[in-house]
């Protein structure tokens with residue numbers, strides 16, 4: 725009798741990205757069915773995930789055979805083989821999987837993935853490249869784009885904000901960014917408000933429109 729996979733998240737393609745994703749899902753307490761066409765990779769991952777099977781996921785029959793139709797959520801982590809990534813995504817859509825996520829390498833790849841049925845598309849290389857560009861050029865220690873236009877950054881409290889309650893600085897008027905939270909050296913993050921007074925060596929997290937955050941973090 726075949727194993728049923730209700731409630732499991734299917735992760736297809738257990739390369740660097742897929743295996744990191746699957747491992748984190750397990751750590752978060754989810755059950756994961758990992759799938760890869762490469763027997764060596766399947767061998768290496770067995771024991772780490774709830775179930776691991778070897779299959780070529782580009783055809784619907786193979787997917788049905790491994791019980792993919794039981795799953796609500798599937799993540800396609802095949803990156804470099806665009807054809808396999810697209811065919812797998814389309815096959816999951818044909819099976820009626822409700823929540824299909826797929827990793828794309830380029831914008832056109834992501835566009836096709838959406839067209840064939842991916843509900844969510846992620847661009848890990850492009851996102852990470854953008855993030856690292858901000859880290860290496862600016863004073864930002866962390867950078868996260870929430871969407872095209874709205875971002876969050878972490879940086880050391882700038883001298884001009886030290887010693888004055890945030891409500892008495894002209895940060896919002898001048899730079900249009902908001903300090904969300906503050907972490908003193910060796911301490912914990914707390915929410916910032918208008919009475920918060922920053923000290924030297926505090927870290928701050930700011931949020932705002934991309935251009936405003938960039939202007940604020942790149943000023944000197």
Ligand code: ADP
Pocket residue numbers: 736737738739740741742759760761762765779780781782801802803804805808
């Ligand atoms: P990464 O950059 O995250 O390592 P890769 O694209 O190199 O990603 O790895 C993708 C994984 O997907 C590989 O382990 C590969 O064996 C697997 N894969 C590729 N094609 C298929 C397919 N048709 N069916 C199942 N797994 C596949």
